[in-house]
Amino acid sequence: MESPSLTHLVQFRVVSVTAETNDAKSFRLQASEPLSYKPGQFLTIGIPSDRGTVARCYSMSSAPHEDDVTITVKRTPQGYASNWMCDHVAAGDTLTALPPSGNFVPPAQDADVLLFAAGSGITPVMSIAKYVLTQTDRNVALFYANRDPAAVIFAEQLRVMSKDHPERLHVVHWLEELQSLPGTADLQRFASVYPNYSAYACGPEPFMNAVTDALSSQGFPGDRLKREVFQSLSGNPFEIEEMVSEPGADLSSVKGSCNGASFDFDDWPSDVPLLQYLLSKGVDAPFSCRSGECGACCFQLIEGAVEMEQNDVLDADELADGYRLACQAKPSSESIVITYD
Ligand code: FES
Numbered sequence: 001m002e003s004p005s006l007t008h009l010v011q012f013r014v015v016s017v018t019a020e021t022n023d024a025k026s027f028r029l030q031a032s033e034p035l036s037y038k039p040g041q042f043l044t045i046g047i048p049s050d051r052g053t054v055a056r057c058y059s060m061s062s063a064p065h066e067d068d069v070t071i072t073v074k075r076t077p078q079g080y081a082s083n084w085m086c087d088h089v090a091a092g093d094t095l096t097a098l099p100p101s102g103n104f105v106p107p108a109q110d111a112d113v114l115l116f117a118a119g120s121g122i123t124p125v126m127s128i129a130k131y132v133l134t135q136t137d138r139n140v141a142l143f144y145a146n147r148d149p150a151a152v153i154f155a156e157q158l159r160v161m162s163k164d165h166p167e168r169l170h171v172v173h174w175l176e177e178l179q180s181l182p183g184t185a186d187l188q189r190f191a192s193v194y195p196n197y198s199a200y201a202c203g204p205e206p207f208m209n210a211v212t213d214a215l216s217s218q219g220f221p222g223d224r225l226k227r228e229v230f231q232s233l234s235g236n237p238f239e240i241e242e243m244v245s246e247p248g249a250d251l252s253s254v255k256g257s258c259n260g261a262s263f264d265f266d267d268w269p270s271d272v273p274l275l276q277y278l279l280s281k282g283v284d285a286p287f288s289c290r291s292g293e294c295g296a297c298c299f300q301l302i303e304g305a306v307e308m309e310q311n312d313v314l315d316a317d318e319l320a321d322g323y324r325l326a327c328q329a330k331p332s333s334e335s336i337v338i339t340y341d
Helices: 080-088 119-135 155-164 184-191 205-216 274-280 316-320
Strands: 010-021 024-031 042-049 052-059 069-074 094-101 113-118 140-146 169-175 198-202 225-228 251-258 261-269 298-303 306-308 323-325 329-331 335-339
Touching (some): 010 069, 042 080, 052 080, 052 119, 069 119, 113 205, 119 140, 198 205, 251 274, 316 323
Parallel strands (some): 113 140, 113 198, 198 225, 251 335
Antiparallel strands (some): 010 094, 024 069, 042 094, 251 261, 298 323, 306 329
16 A cells, blocks of 8 residues: 655745734735635645654635735744744745645635634634625624733724624624633624624633633534534644554545545555555645644545544534545445535
8 A cells, every 4th residue: 555645735935024013914915826715715835843843733825816825924922934924934935834724714615704803713713704794795794802902802803894884793802901811691682693604703711601601501402513623733744654554454445535536445444544545645635734733634534434443523423424534534344425515
C-alpha cells in the first residue's frame, strides 16, 4: 500500500496585514492556485517553531465571493502560533496551509441565520454573515460579545453592513465591562425573537455552552445549532506517518464519493484509519488535525459501520445522522458506503 502524501498543500502570499484591534490582525492572502472554500471554513497553517512545523487552524473572515482570502488572528496569552503570526508575518511573506476545511458552514438552502460570537469567534461568523447577506436573500441576526469596545473586531465593517442591509441584519453588541458575561437568560431573550432561524455559535466554551442551554431550553432543535470548536492540535498534519497494517488484517470494502469523484476499493485493512487509506488511494479526502479534534475529515456513513477511536467534535445528533471522522474511523463491517459531498 502506498503511503499517503501531502500533495495538496497551498501556498499563500500575504498581500496585506491590518490591525483590527490591539491584539487582533487580519491577513489578506492570495493563493498560488484557484481556491474554493465555503463560508465559515478554516485554513490549517504551518508555523515554524523550535520543534519544527506546528499547525494551527485559523478561520477565514472573508467570504468565498471576495477576491482574496482573509484570516483574522487574535493573540492569546502563551499562544505561540497566534503571537508568531501577529509578530512576524508581513506583506510579501509566504504561508503554507492545508486546503480550506471545516463543517461550520451554512447549507446552500437554509433558513435565516442566528449568529452568536464572542471575541475572535466572530471570524467564521463574519464569513457566514457576509455570505448570507450578499449571496442570498435571507436575514441575519448577530449577538456579539466582547470585553469592552476596544476589543470589538470588525466594529466598522459591521456598522457598514448594518447600514447597507438595515432590514436584513440585526446586530446586538454585548460588552462585558458594562453588562457582565452574557448568561443563558440574556441569550434566550435575544434568540426568542428568531425561533425559526438556524443558529451558529463560535467563542469560548462557557459562551457556547450558554448559547446551547439558551436555545435548547426554548425547544430549539439541536440539529439547527452548529458550534465551531477550536482546540490546539496535538498532532502535526504537515507530517504524514508511514501507514502500517499488520499482515493478515481483515479487509473491508469502501465505496463513496468525494469532491464529486466516485471511488470503490476493496482492501481497507481493519487496523488503518479510513483517512490514511483513502489518501493512499489518491482520494482527495479533506483533513486537518488527524487526531479527532477538528472535524475537517467528517464524512457521512450511508451503509455499514465504523468505530472511531476518538471524537471531540461530533455531537449525538451528528452521529445519529451518520457523520463520522475519517481520521479516527476503522471498519467494523465488511463493507461501507460513504459520502463527503
Ligand atoms: Fe481533524 Fe479528523 S482531521 S478530526
